[in-house]
Amino acid sequence: MGLFGNLRPDKIYPDVTHITARALEGLGVKALMLDIDGTLMPTRADGLHDAVLGWLDDMKQAGIGLFILSNSRRVWRVEALGKQLGLKWVAKARKPRRTGFAEGVAALCLAPSEVGMVGDQTFTDVWGANRSGCVALLVETTDNKLIQHYLRRPFETPFRREKRKK
Numbered sequence: 001m002g003l004f005g006n007l008r009p010d011k012i013y014p015d016v017t018h019i020t021a022r023a024l025e026g027l028g029v030k031a032l033m034l035d036i037d038g039t040l041m042p043t044r045a046d047g048l049h050d051a052v053l054g055w056l057d058d059m060k061q062a063g064i065g066l067f068i069l070s071n072s073r074r075v076w077r078v079e080a081l082g083k084q085l086g087l088k089w090v091a092k093a094r095k096p097r098r099t100g101f102a103e104g105v106a107a108l109c110l111a112p113s114e115v116g117m118v119g120d121q122t123f124t125d126v127w128g129a130n131r132s133g134c135v136a137l138l139v140e141t142t143d144n145k146l147i148q149h150y151l152r153r154p155f156e157t158p159f160r161r162e163k164r165k166k
Contacts, residue, residue: 006130007122009138016040016118016139017055021062024116029135031065031108033101035119036081037072038141045142048081056085067104069093069117071124095119096128105134 010027013019016039024032037043040052048056059066068089070078075091082089088107093100105112112133119125120141129136 006127008130009122009126009136010116011135012138014140015142017051019055019118019137019139021059021064024064027116027135028114029064029116030114031067031110031116032059032137033067033069033104033108033115033117033129033134035095035117035121035125036068036070036078038120039118039125039139040081040142042142065108065110067108069095069100069104071095095124096131098128098132101128101132101134105132 011023016034019032024030034040041048056066066085066087068078068082068085068087070089070091071093072078072091078089078091081087090100090103093103095101101112101117105115108115113135116135116137117125117129117132118137118139119129120139122138126136126138
């Protein structure tokens with residue numbers, strides 16, 4: 001798959017709470033790596049919304065493995081969320097590089113094709129997932145008020161379509 005194919009997600013959702021265990025089963029996904037900022041919560045938020053906490057509990061009850069994979073340099077924030085949720089995590093993952101993805105896949109003890117990456121950014125989450133052999137699940141960002149959102153959107157728009165089925 002060329003560069004442009006690597007920038008297309010497998011599925012697109014309005015937010016994480018629209019991802020169901022049944023949909024994941026249909027994709028062959030047994031575990032999820034989760035981005036934090038812009039995905040699980042806004043970058044400047046202090047905690048997760050109740051709907052996201054409920055969704056995380058639903059995923060755990062359905063037997064879906066969970067792992068936090070974040071580019072955040074605020075390690076303390078990633079660690080605190082990991083502890084709160086009882087999840088392993090990697091901060092400063094340097095997505096789209098493969099290293100953080102490989103670490104998450106190894107921690108989940110699955111093949112990359114059985115792991116979905118849930119994130120809000122095409123050039124980090126989607127590209128990294130595809131480069132690593134994971135299923136790329138794109139959600140709309142929770143960071144609509146950040147200037148970076150407006151600056152990157154024109155470049156991401158052409159790729160914000162699901163991959164064509166083979």
